[in-house]
Amino acid sequence: MTIESIGTAVTFTNGLQKDFGLTGIEHVLFAVEDIATAAAYAGDWGLTRLPGDGVVFASADGCQVEFVETDLADPRRTPVGGSSGLVQVTWGTKDASFIPAIAAELGEDRQAVTDDAGVLHSKDDLGFLIAFRPTTRSLPAYDPTRYNAPGFPERIDRRAVKYDRAEPREISHLAIGVDDAAEAARFYVERLGFRISDRYANRGLFLRCSPAGNHHNLFLMNAAKPGTRFNHLSFKVRDIHETVLGGQAFETKGWTTFAGPGRHEVSSACFWYFLTPFGGSFEYAADEDMVTEEWVAEDFAATAHIFSQWTFGLEKSDGTLKGPISNSKEGNA
Numbered sequence: 001m002t003i004e005s006i007g008t009a010v011t012f013t014n015g016l017q018k019d020f021g022l023t024g025i026e027h028v029l030f031a032v033e034d035i036a037t038a039a040a041y042a043g044d045w046g047l048t049r050l051p052g053d054g055v056v057f058a059s060a061d062g063c064q065v066e067f068v069e070t071d072l073a074d075p076r077r078t079p080v081g082g083s084s085g086l087v088q089v090t091w092g093t094k095d096a097s098f099i100p101a102i103a104a105e106l107g108e109d110r111q112a113v114t115d116d117a118g119v120l121h122s123k124d125d126l127g128f129l130i131a132f133r134p135t136t137r138s139l140p141a142y143d144p145t146r147y148n149a150p151g152f153p154e155r156i157d158r159r160a161v162k163y164d165r166a167e168p169r170e171i172s173h174l175a176i177g178v179d180d181a182a183e184a185a186r187f188y189v190e191r192l193g194f195r196i197s198d199r200y201a202n203r204g205l206f207l208r209c210s211p212a213g214n215h216h217n218l219f220l221m222n223a224a225k226p227g228t229r230f231n232h233l234s235f236k237v238r239d240i241h242e243t244v245l246g247g248q249a250f251e252t253k254g255w256t257t258f259a260g261p262g263r264h265e266v267s268s269a270c271f272w273y274f275l276t277p278f279g280g281s282f283e284y285a286a287d288e289d290m291v292t293e294e295w296v297a298e299d300f301a302a303t304a305h306i307f308s309q310w311t312f313g314l315e316k317s318d319g320t321l322k323g324p325i326s327n328s329k330e331g332n333a
Protein backbone atom coordinates (compact mmCIF):
# COMPACT_ATOMS: atom_id res chain seq x y z
CA MET A 1 0.00 0.00 0.00
CA THR A 2 1.24 3.43 -0.78
CA ILE A 3 -0.13 6.60 0.66
CA GLU A 4 -0.65 7.92 -2.85
CA SER A 5 -3.02 5.07 -3.59
CA ILE A 6 -5.49 6.16 -0.95
CA GLY A 7 -5.20 9.90 -0.99
CA THR A 8 -5.31 12.55 -3.62
CA ALA A 9 -5.51 15.70 -1.56
CA VAL A 10 -2.85 14.33 0.79
CA THR A 11 0.21 13.50 -1.25
CA PHE A 12 3.75 12.82 -0.24
CA THR A 13 6.44 10.35 -1.05
CA ASN A 14 5.85 6.88 0.29
CA GLY A 15 8.85 5.37 2.00
CA LEU A 16 10.07 8.69 3.29
CA GLN A 17 7.56 8.90 6.07
CA LYS A 18 8.98 9.98 9.36
CA ASP A 19 8.83 7.77 12.44
CA PHE A 20 9.12 9.58 15.74
CA GLY A 21 8.46 6.53 17.89
CA LEU A 22 4.99 7.71 18.82
CA THR A 23 3.05 5.38 21.09
CA GLY A 24 -0.38 7.00 21.34
CA ILE A 25 -2.28 9.54 23.38
CA GLU A 26 -0.93 10.17 26.88
CA HIS A 27 -2.95 13.10 28.11
CA VAL A 28 -5.95 15.11 26.92
CA LEU A 29 -6.68 18.57 28.31
CA PHE A 30 -10.19 20.01 28.23
CA ALA A 31 -11.20 23.51 29.26
CA VAL A 32 -14.79 23.53 30.45
CA GLU A 33 -17.28 26.02 31.86
CA ASP A 34 -18.75 23.56 34.37
CA ILE A 35 -15.88 21.63 35.86
CA ALA A 36 -17.96 19.89 38.55
CA THR A 37 -20.27 18.29 35.99
CA ALA A 38 -17.33 17.33 33.77
CA ALA A 39 -15.66 15.65 36.75
CA ALA A 40 -18.86 13.79 37.62
CA TYR A 41 -19.11 12.55 34.05
CA ALA A 42 -15.49 11.33 33.99
CA GLY A 43 -15.89 9.56 37.31
CA ASP A 44 -19.08 7.84 36.25
CA TRP A 45 -17.35 6.88 32.98
CA GLY A 46 -15.03 4.66 35.02
CA LEU A 47 -11.90 6.78 35.09
CA THR A 48 -9.97 7.13 38.34
CA ARG A 49 -9.60 10.59 39.90
CA LEU A 50 -5.95 11.20 40.67
CA PRO A 51 -4.91 12.86 43.93
CA GLY A 52 -3.66 16.42 43.77
CA ASP A 53 -4.92 19.93 43.17
CA GLY A 54 -5.89 19.44 39.53
CA VAL A 55 -8.98 17.71 38.18
CA VAL A 56 -7.23 14.80 36.52
CA PHE A 57 -8.60 11.36 35.75
CA ALA A 58 -6.80 8.28 34.45
CA SER A 59 -7.60 5.06 32.64
CA ALA A 60 -6.12 1.82 33.93
CA ASP A 61 -2.90 2.28 31.95
CA GLY A 62 -2.35 5.84 33.15
CA CYS A 63 -3.74 7.77 30.17
CA GLN A 64 -4.91 11.06 31.63
CA VAL A 65 -7.91 13.29 31.03
CA GLU A 66 -7.57 16.70 32.71
CA PHE A 67 -10.19 19.42 33.13
CA VAL A 68 -9.49 23.10 33.75
CA GLU A 69 -11.93 25.97 33.85
CA THR A 70 -12.23 27.93 30.64
CA ASP A 71 -10.33 31.22 30.71
CA LEU A 72 -10.01 32.90 27.34
CA ALA A 73 -7.15 35.04 28.67
CA ASP A 74 -5.02 31.91 29.13
CA PRO A 75 -4.06 29.85 26.04
CA ARG A 76 -3.89 26.70 28.19
CA ARG A 77 -7.50 27.26 29.26
CA THR A 78 -8.88 28.25 25.86
CA PRO A 79 -10.83 25.53 24.05
CA VAL A 80 -10.89 25.39 20.27
CA GLY A 81 -14.32 25.87 18.73
CA GLY A 82 -16.49 26.72 21.72
CA SER A 83 -16.71 27.79 25.33
CA SER A 84 -15.94 24.24 26.46
CA GLY A 85 -13.79 21.75 24.59
CA LEU A 86 -10.40 20.41 23.71
CA VAL A 87 -7.26 22.43 24.40
CA GLN A 88 -4.29 20.11 24.17
CA VAL A 89 -3.29 16.55 23.28
CA THR A 90 -0.07 15.02 24.59
CA TRP A 91 1.43 12.21 22.54
CA GLY A 92 3.79 9.61 23.97
CA THR A 93 7.11 8.54 22.51
CA LYS A 94 8.86 5.22 23.08
CA ASP A 95 11.64 7.02 24.95
CA ALA A 96 13.20 10.45 25.44
CA SER A 97 15.52 10.13 22.45
CA PHE A 98 12.69 11.01 20.04
CA ILE A 99 11.83 14.34 21.66
CA PRO A 100 14.74 16.39 20.17
CA ALA A 101 13.93 15.07 16.68
CA ILE A 102 10.30 16.15 16.98
CA ALA A 103 11.42 19.51 18.35
CA ALA A 104 13.72 19.99 15.36
CA GLU A 105 10.96 19.05 12.91
CA LEU A 106 8.33 21.34 14.42
CA GLY A 107 10.84 24.09 15.11
CA GLU A 108 11.21 24.62 11.39
CA ASP A 109 8.03 26.66 11.19
CA ARG A 110 6.59 27.07 14.70
CA GLN A 111 7.43 27.36 18.35
CA ALA A 112 8.58 24.06 19.86
CA VAL A 113 9.84 24.33 23.42
CA THR A 114 10.94 21.53 25.71
CA ASP A 115 10.29 22.26 29.40
CA ASP A 116 12.34 21.25 32.41
CA ALA A 117 10.38 18.00 32.73
CA GLY A 118 11.35 16.99 29.20
CA VAL A 119 7.92 17.64 27.69
CA LEU A 120 7.89 19.26 24.26
CA HIS A 121 5.19 21.91 23.70
CA SER A 122 4.00 23.09 20.30
CA LYS A 123 0.83 23.64 18.27
CA ASP A 124 -0.81 21.88 15.32
CA ASP A 125 -2.29 23.55 12.24
CA LEU A 126 -5.83 23.32 13.63
CA GLY A 127 -5.04 25.50 16.62
CA PHE A 128 -4.77 22.77 19.25
CA LEU A 129 -1.83 22.72 21.60
CA ILE A 130 0.19 19.54 21.19
CA ALA A 131 2.81 18.10 23.50
CA PHE A 132 5.15 15.13 23.44
CA ARG A 133 6.65 13.19 26.31
CA PRO A 134 8.24 9.78 26.84
CA THR A 135 5.35 7.45 27.52
CA THR A 136 4.45 6.78 31.12
CA ARG A 137 1.57 4.45 30.28
CA SER A 138 1.64 0.95 31.72
CA LEU A 139 -1.26 -1.46 31.30
CA PRO A 140 -1.81 -3.55 34.44
CA ALA A 141 -1.95 -7.29 33.90
CA TYR A 142 -5.42 -8.77 33.59
CA ASP A 143 -6.99 -11.96 32.35
CA PRO A 144 -8.34 -11.27 28.86
CA THR A 145 -11.73 -12.54 27.81
CA ARG A 146 -11.81 -16.15 26.73
CA TYR A 147 -14.48 -17.45 24.40
CA ASN A 148 -15.97 -20.83 23.76
CA ALA A 149 -16.25 -20.77 19.99
CA PRO A 150 -17.38 -24.11 18.52
CA GLY A 151 -14.29 -26.26 18.24
CA PHE A 152 -12.17 -23.72 20.14
CA PRO A 153 -13.24 -23.85 23.80
CA GLU A 154 -11.09 -21.52 25.91
CA ARG A 155 -13.19 -20.86 29.03
CA ILE A 156 -13.51 -24.17 30.84
CA ASP A 157 -15.22 -24.63 34.20
CA ARG A 158 -15.49 -20.86 34.55
CA ARG A 159 -18.48 -18.57 34.30
CA ALA A 160 -18.14 -15.48 32.14
CA VAL A 161 -17.15 -12.21 33.80
CA LYS A 162 -20.04 -9.88 34.58
CA TYR A 163 -19.15 -6.20 34.55
CA ASP A 164 -20.93 -3.86 36.97
CA ARG A 165 -19.44 -0.84 35.24
CA ALA A 166 -16.82 -0.08 32.63
CA GLU A 167 -13.21 0.44 33.66
CA PRO A 168 -11.48 1.85 30.56
CA ARG A 169 -8.08 0.29 30.01
CA GLU A 170 -6.56 2.97 27.76
CA ILE A 171 -7.37 5.76 25.33
CA SER A 172 -7.93 4.46 21.83
CA HIS A 173 -8.34 7.59 19.76
CA LEU A 174 -9.40 11.18 19.50
CA ALA A 175 -11.82 12.46 16.85
CA ILE A 176 -11.90 16.06 15.75
CA GLY A 177 -14.47 17.71 13.50
CA VAL A 178 -12.89 19.96 10.90
CA ASP A 179 -13.81 21.79 7.69
CA ASP A 180 -11.31 19.89 5.50
CA ALA A 181 -10.13 16.53 6.81
CA ALA A 182 -7.52 16.02 4.09
CA GLU A 183 -5.96 19.40 4.72
CA ALA A 184 -6.11 18.86 8.47
CA ALA A 185 -4.38 15.49 8.10
CA ARG A 186 -1.49 16.97 6.17
CA PHE A 187 0.31 18.26 9.27
CA TYR A 188 0.00 14.94 11.11
CA VAL A 189 1.04 12.85 8.10
CA GLU A 190 3.77 15.00 6.59
CA ARG A 191 5.28 16.44 9.76
CA LEU A 192 4.70 13.76 12.40
CA GLY A 193 4.65 10.59 10.30
CA PHE A 194 1.07 9.50 10.95
CA ARG A 195 -0.23 6.76 8.61
CA ILE A 196 -3.64 6.71 6.96
CA SER A 197 -5.36 3.44 7.94
CA ASP A 198 -8.66 4.01 6.13
CA ARG A 199 -10.66 6.90 4.88
CA TYR A 200 -14.06 8.17 3.80
CA ALA A 201 -12.89 9.75 0.57
CA ASN A 202 -11.03 12.87 1.71
CA ARG A 203 -13.78 13.75 4.13
CA GLY A 204 -12.83 11.49 7.01
CA LEU A 205 -9.32 10.17 7.61
CA PHE A 206 -8.38 7.51 10.15
CA LEU A 207 -4.79 8.13 11.17
CA ARG A 208 -2.48 6.01 13.29
CA CYS A 209 0.58 7.53 14.91
CA SER A 210 2.90 4.58 14.33
CA PRO A 211 3.57 2.06 11.54
CA ALA A 212 2.01 -0.71 13.64
CA GLY A 213 -0.55 -0.52 16.39
CA ASN A 214 -4.08 0.72 16.90
CA HIS A 215 -6.13 1.15 13.70
CA HIS A 216 -6.43 4.85 14.46
CA ASN A 217 -5.25 7.21 17.15
CA LEU A 218 -6.71 10.26 15.46
CA PHE A 219 -9.82 10.60 13.30
CA LEU A 220 -10.29 13.83 11.39
CA MET A 221 -13.74 14.27 9.93
CA ASN A 222 -15.61 16.90 8.00
CA ALA A 223 -18.19 17.92 10.57
CA ALA A 224 -21.78 18.90 9.91
CA LYS A 225 -21.19 22.18 11.75
CA PRO A 226 -18.49 24.45 10.27
CA GLY A 227 -15.33 24.97 12.27
CA THR A 228 -12.85 22.90 14.25
CA ARG A 229 -13.88 21.25 17.51
CA PHE A 230 -13.65 18.14 19.66
CA ASN A 231 -15.90 15.37 18.40
CA HIS A 232 -15.18 12.38 20.61
CA LEU A 233 -12.63 10.57 22.72
CA SER A 234 -12.60 6.78 22.63
CA PHE A 235 -11.58 4.47 25.46
CA LYS A 236 -10.70 0.81 25.10
CA VAL A 237 -12.54 -1.61 27.33
CA ARG A 238 -11.91 -5.34 27.57
CA ASP A 239 -14.66 -6.77 25.40
CA ILE A 240 -18.11 -6.24 23.95
CA HIS A 241 -19.70 -7.21 27.25
CA GLU A 242 -17.91 -4.40 29.09
CA THR A 243 -19.00 -2.06 26.30
CA VAL A 244 -22.65 -3.00 26.73
CA LEU A 245 -22.79 -3.55 30.50
CA GLY A 246 -20.61 -0.49 31.10
CA GLY A 247 -22.85 1.55 28.83
CA GLN A 248 -25.94 0.32 30.63
CA ALA A 249 -24.46 1.27 33.99
CA PHE A 250 -23.43 4.69 32.68
CA GLU A 251 -26.87 5.29 31.19
CA THR A 252 -28.46 4.38 34.53
CA LYS A 253 -26.55 7.28 36.07
CA GLY A 254 -28.51 9.61 33.81
CA TRP A 255 -26.08 10.28 30.96
CA THR A 256 -27.38 10.37 27.39
CA THR A 257 -26.55 8.02 24.54
CA PHE A 258 -25.31 9.59 21.33
CA ALA A 259 -25.10 6.31 19.40
CA GLY A 260 -24.91 2.65 20.18
CA PRO A 261 -24.31 0.08 21.24
CA GLY A 262 -23.12 -1.21 17.90
CA ARG A 263 -20.17 -2.35 15.86
CA HIS A 264 -18.32 -0.13 13.43
CA GLU A 265 -17.73 -1.15 9.84
CA VAL A 266 -14.42 0.73 9.78
CA SER A 267 -12.03 -0.47 12.53
CA SER A 268 -14.42 -3.27 13.64
CA ALA A 269 -14.81 -1.72 17.09
CA CYS A 270 -17.83 -2.45 19.24
CA PHE A 271 -18.93 0.96 20.45
CA TRP A 272 -21.28 2.96 22.62
CA TYR A 273 -21.10 6.76 22.57
CA PHE A 274 -22.44 9.09 25.24
CA LEU A 275 -22.80 12.85 25.01
CA THR A 276 -20.50 14.73 27.37
CA PRO A 277 -21.61 17.83 29.29
CA PHE A 278 -18.77 19.78 27.64
CA GLY A 279 -19.61 18.97 23.98
CA GLY A 280 -18.98 15.93 21.79
CA SER A 281 -18.96 12.39 23.14
CA PHE A 282 -16.94 9.79 24.95
CA GLU A 283 -16.91 6.32 23.38
CA TYR A 284 -16.49 2.89 24.90
CA ALA A 285 -14.71 0.71 22.31
CA ALA A 286 -13.77 -2.96 22.25
CA ASP A 287 -12.05 -5.30 19.82
CA GLU A 288 -10.72 -2.70 17.40
CA ASP A 289 -8.53 -3.67 14.48
CA MET A 290 -4.83 -3.74 15.27
CA VAL A 291 -2.69 -3.20 12.19
CA THR A 292 0.85 -3.32 10.84
CA GLU A 293 2.50 -1.97 7.72
CA GLU A 294 0.86 -4.92 5.92
CA TRP A 295 -2.57 -3.38 6.52
CA VAL A 296 -4.35 -2.47 3.30
CA ALA A 297 -6.21 0.81 3.60
CA GLU A 298 -9.62 1.12 2.02
CA ASP A 299 -11.56 4.06 0.75
CA PHE A 300 -15.09 3.90 2.12
CA ALA A 301 -17.86 5.97 0.68
CA ALA A 302 -18.85 8.71 3.07
CA THR A 303 -22.37 7.51 3.68
CA ALA A 304 -24.14 7.05 6.97
CA HIS A 305 -24.87 3.35 6.61
CA ILE A 306 -21.20 2.33 6.81
CA PHE A 307 -21.04 3.86 10.28
CA SER A 308 -21.88 0.45 11.70
CA GLN A 309 -22.30 -3.19 10.83
CA TRP A 310 -25.11 -3.28 13.37
CA THR A 311 -26.45 -0.92 15.94
CA PHE A 312 -29.07 -1.04 18.66
CA GLY A 313 -30.77 2.28 19.23
CA LEU A 314 -30.02 3.53 15.74
CA GLU A 315 -31.91 1.46 13.24
CA LYS A 316 -30.98 0.90 9.66
CA SER A 317 -33.58 1.79 7.10
CA ASP A 318 -33.01 1.87 3.36
CA GLY A 319 -29.27 1.75 3.87
CA THR A 320 -29.14 4.72 6.19
CA LEU A 321 -29.32 5.10 9.92
CA LYS A 322 -32.14 6.75 11.72
CA GLY A 323 -31.02 8.92 14.58
CA PRO A 324 -28.42 11.58 15.20
CA ILE A 325 -25.69 10.05 13.05
CA SER A 326 -27.71 10.45 9.87
CA ASN A 327 -27.75 14.19 10.50
CA SER A 328 -23.98 14.33 10.23
CA LYS A 329 -22.03 14.54 7.01
CA GLU A 330 -19.69 11.81 8.18
CA GLY A 331 -20.95 10.37 11.40
CA ASN A 332 -18.47 9.07 13.89
CA ALA A 333 -16.12 6.13 13.92
Ligand SMILES: [Fe+2]
Nearest residue numbers: 175234283333
Ligand atom coordinates in the same frame (compact mmCIF):
# COMPACT_ATOMS: atom_id res chain seq x y z
FE1 LIG B 1 -14.40 6.54 17.53
